[in-house]
Amino acid sequence: MHFTATSPSTFVKFPLVLLKVFNCIKLACLFALLITSYRVSAQVASNGSVKGTVKTADGKAAEYVNVTITEASQGAVTTQSGHYVIKNIKPGNYTLVASFIGLQTQTRQVVVTAGGTTTVNFVLSEGGKQLQEVYIQSAKHNKFLKKETEDVARLPLKNLENPQVYSVVTSELMKEQVVTSYVDGFKNIPGTGVPLVYNNGRTTLLSRGFVTGNFIRNSVAGYNFNSIDPADIEKIEAIKGPTGTLFNSSLASFGGLFNRVTKQPFETARTEITYQTGSFDLNRLTADVNLPLNADKTVLFRINTALHNEHSFQDAGFNRSFFVAPSLTYIVNDRLSVDLNLEIGNSNATSAYRLAPDTKGKIFNVKDLGIDYKRSFANNSVDYLSRQIDVYGLIKYKISDNWKSQTMFNKTYSSTKGFVTLLTLVDSVKKIKQQATKEDYPYYITNVQQNFIGDFKIGQFRNRIVAGVEYYNQKSNNANVTVTMPAISYLDPGAAYNNFTADKLSALVAAATPKTSDYVQNNQSSYAAYLSDVFNITDRLNAMASIRIDRFDNKGAYTPADGKTTGNFKQTAWSPKFGMVYELVKGQISLFGNYMNGFNNVSATSFDNTPFKPQYANQWEGGVKVDAWDHKISSTVSYYDISVTNTTMDDPAHAGFSTQAGTQLSKGIEAELIANPFKGFNIVAGFAYNDSKITNAAAGTGLQGLRPANAGPARLANLWMSYRIVSGGLQGLGAGVGGNYGSQSYQTNTQTFKFVIPSYTTIDATVFYDKPKYRIGFKLDNLTNEKYWSFRLAPQNPTRGTLSLSIKF
Known part of the structure; x- marks a missing residue:
């Protein structure tokens, strides 16, 4: 395994970051210890208890079922043996509820006496396998x-x-x-x-x-x-x-x-309404309503909706949106079911911050620019409207005990209309150019898939097969005009800062000389067939083999002004895939390896208008997967090596055109951990190291041997730890802490110019109180007020607080 060298400064900073993460772990563990040490020191003698067992219909113990007393907001979770105990209950008549997500809730009436213990047992209608x-x-x-x-x-x-x-x-x-x-x-x-x-x-x-x-x-x-x-x-x-x-x-x-x-409908009526408010004038209202529409529960309905209003932390910028997503499931019979899902969204927003550095300038790090972090160099009148309609359908039919049919389709309309912006630096004179494109850009997408899924034996060997065909079509009509305002000082812009308005931009658009490319139509389709088989050689060893053939038809870019079509081509590509898995410990630890192939049809334009070949990526990967200790520990660690051929890049001899002369290598290590080491305590953590470089660049591009700028940081880490009390009077109270780290990266990385994006470490924390009827949560993002940027040099949110209130019934 070979990785490129890292600068000494990176090795200095990385241990400091690890130290911050370990300090977070220590603080969180201390907090968890303090909470878990909470116990009622003495039980009042005049109170009583309720205990019992929860079993499935076939007599097996039901673990992790919630048993709660509605009137007292007390409860417990069943143990591995199905037992539960609720203590320190005041004498009286109560309603005892046994519930588990996705199952039918059961209730019992119970009388609690002073100093006594009442036994109440539940038997779920589901069997052990179903549970x-x-x-x-x-x-x-x-x-x-x-x-x-x-x-x-x-x-x-x-x-x-x-x-x-x-x-x-x-x-x-x-x-x-x-x-x-x-x-x-x-x-x-x-x-x-x-x-x-x-x-x-x-x-x-x-x-x-x-x-x-x-x-x-x-x-x-x-x-x-x-x-x-x-x-x-x-x-x-x-x-x-x-x-x-x-x-x-x-x-x-x-x-x-x-x-x-x-989210899909289910058989139990349930509603959850949430209001969220916080920094940057956030106001967000969501609702999740689930209803069976008939007594037989064969027609199920669910609707999710959101109303969102938020301003930027900068001096200009906003997002106001409405979203609604109804879903319907119709269970026709025990063989046939139909799912329909619709997403409708409308949004009015300002364009995202985007900054291009001066490649001829003398500043090479975004921190050295001196631009005010909270200045947007924009105006709230320079906005756009977007609309989205997604229609999704799924038809499932059981052909036999071994075969089933799955038909899926999706129809999408997605559009943007208004102004989108770009900022460009001229750092030799400490100025910035404000550019805007007035566009009307709708997309029309159609996707249909038909899959046949089988599970059968040939002799003593089990085969699980999917065979399918797919049709995909994407159309777009792009109307756009781009204009640029006079450059202004980015250190002291003065009154000129307020010139970037929709009225002034509209006047420039109206005066602009029309170009053929102001309106372009695009249309492309693909037709594919694929087959994949998972073959069980033994009960611990299986192999996967897959193949796909894809016919791509790009009808090109049509400009009605001159009646010309450019960039039209047709290509056929094959994509194989192989994999092996051996379960070292049955159901707990497996070793795996894979060879995977992918391709991209290239629509870029060459100087002589010669169609480009498809790009191909070949991956070799190996690793280990763990799912042990009754699912309390789940982890994957792998090493991968991806080589890409037919890479395209800017043609140094012909501005505005591309050349296909490169190869790229991307290899690295990924690790993930999802753990529940003890009741109430959860960990989600990950680490990724990626070594990417251009291994064969076209002469004159200045990219040979360098990491592509858009590959991002070489090292990324994430961590989240939380604890909630799972029993007693404070059941549902919890807290969480975590964060993210990214090493130094580049916005531009060539032999002649490099522009650096610094490393970052952010820390987030939350406290919450989650009960069956309501939930209260408060989250602080970026606790240390870290300044960090995206690849487009967009400043990210400073410290941000969000309060969330939910009602469940």
Whole structure:
């Protein structure tokens, strides 16, 4: 294994960062110790107790079931043997409730006598096997663990059986961290870095050193050109490595993809309304309403909605949005079910901060610019409107005991209309240029998939197979005009600072000379077929083999002004995948290795208009997965090596064109830990080291042997620890602390010019009180008021407080 050398300053800073993290761990453990040491010193003799057992329909003990007394707000959680005890209850008549997420709630009436112990036993209607499935899905014992998913392999494959690496962020974790922005959930995924926000609210993050978008929803295209509201998110799945075999390459990077899984209806009526307020004039109201629509519970309905209003910490900038997502499930019979989900969003916002350095200047670090951190160099009248409509459908049909059909479709409309902005430095004279593009940019996406999933034996060998076909189409109509204001001083702008208004920009747009490229239409499609088989050689050893063929048809960019089409081409690409998994300890520890391939169809323009070949990425990876101690410890550690061929880069001989002459290498280590070492205490931690470099650059580009600037920090770490009291009078009270670290990175990295983004360490903390009927939480982000920047040199939020109040019924 070979890694590039690191500067001495990095080695000096990194131990300091580790010291900060260890201090956080010590403080959190001390806090947990103080809380866990809380006990009622003596029980009042005149009070009574309730005890009993909870079992499943087949007589097995039911662990982690909540048993609560409604009137007294007291309760307990059943042990591994199914027992529970609730002490120090005042005499009287009470309602005892046994509940577990996803199961039917049961109630009993109980009389508590002075000094007495009343025994109440429950028998759940579910069997032990069914309850175990619910345990795995809800991970009540390790509440932030939801690794079991059918999305990664397109098959019901357990994490320990899957040779691919992936991370899952649950809605429970996002709720504990008081997440009000979708990208804040990515703080818990190793190697994602600081979110990159584009001018229309669209976001990307990092995966193994590659910029990776948020274009997949429920495993199909959910191409959202605007911001994504977290109100409808059940979990975020980060699937690592080139994934061209089972997912559309247009929606993934060579580092992986992010799949957002939305909330689905279930059989129990439930409503949760949440109001959140805090720094920067945050006002956010959300509602989650779930209702079965008939007595048989074959028609289920759920709706999630959000009303969001927030200003920037800078002198200008805002986001006002409305979002609603209704979902319907119709269980036709025991073989056929239909899911329909709709997302509708409307937003009025200012463009994200974006700053380009002066590549001919003498300043090489964003900290040395001297720009006021809270100045936006913008104006609230320079805004845009965005709209989003996503229609998703899933039809599941059980063909036989061994085969089922899965039909998925998605239709997306996503648009931006208004002004988006760009700031450019001229640091030789300490000035900044304000640029704005007035655009009307709608996207139209159609994605249809048909999968056949089988689970059968050939002789004594088990085969789990998915065979599918996919159609994807993306159209866009881009109308835009770009204008630039006179440069102003960025140290002392004076009255000229207020000239950047919509009225002045509109006047410049009206006076601009029309160009052919002011209106462009794009249309591209892909047709794919794929096959994947997981073959069990023994009960501990399995192999995965997958293949995909993709036909890409880019109809090019059409400019109606001159009737010309440029960049049109057709390409066919194959993508194989192989993997092996050996369970060293059955159901607890597995060793895995994989070879994965991905490709991207290249739409860039060469000087002689010659179509580019597809880019290919080949990954070799090996590691270990652990799911031990009754799911209390879940961890993945792996080493990967990704080589990319046919890399494109700017053509040094022809400005505005690209050349395809490069190769790129990305290798590194990733580690993740999700742990519940003792009741109430949870840990989510990750570390990622990525060594990326251009290994074969075109002459004159100045990139040979250098790390690509958009690969982000070489080292990234994340940590979250929380504790909640699980029994007694203060059950539901808890706190959490954690943070994120990123090493130094570059906005520009060439032989002739480098622009540095400094390393950063942020620390967050929360306290909460979570009860069956309500929840109160308070979160402080960036406790140390760290100044740090994204790849686009956008200043990130200073210390921020958020108060969250929820009512559940």
